[in-house]
Each structure stands twice: as structure tokens, then as C-alpha cells.
Amino acid sequence: MINMLRSFFKKFKKAPSKKPFRDPVCGMRGSDSITYLYKGETYAFCSYHCREQFEKEPERYIEK
Numbered sequence: 001m002i003n004m005l006r007s008f009f010k011k012f013k014k015a016p017s018k019k020p021f022r023d024p025v026c027g028m029r030g031s032d033s034i035t036y037l038y039k040g041e042t043y044a045f046c047s048y049h050c051r052e053q054f055e056k057e058p059e060r061y062i063e064k
Contacts, residue, residue, distance in 0.1 A: 015026065024043055024061040026046060026050055030043070030046055036055060
């Protein structure tokens with residue numbers, strides 16, 4: 001009986017939330033709609049201005 005209840009309630013558990021993107025230029029929370037793909041990694045930005053700054057010098061903003 002207990003196993004049946006556990007399996008029933010597993011359906012209603014929240015899916016793990018993914019970690020919010022951090023804008024590599026200014027450090028603010030990035031948006032899923034303003035992104036840039038660089039060397040196979042997707043970076044998210046708070047604004048188009050920050051994305052433009054990143055596009056000019058990506059290595060400057062990438063954390064190592």
C-alpha cells in the first residue's frame with residue numbers, strides 16, 4: 001500500500017529547476033531569449049548590449 005502511494009505522489013513532484021543563467025558580462029540573471037553560442041557553450045545575457053560586448057571579446061568574459 002505504501003509503495004503504491006509513493007509511486008502515485010512521484011507524479012506530482014516538481015521537476016528540478018534548472019540553474020538560472022548568469023550574464024558573463026555584467027553578472028545579472030541572463031534571459032533564455034538572448035543567447036550566444038561560443039565554442040559549443042551557450043551563454044545567456046540580460047540585454048542585447050551585454051551580448052554585443054561579449055561578441056567583441058568573448059575570452060575576456062569567460063570564467064576559467
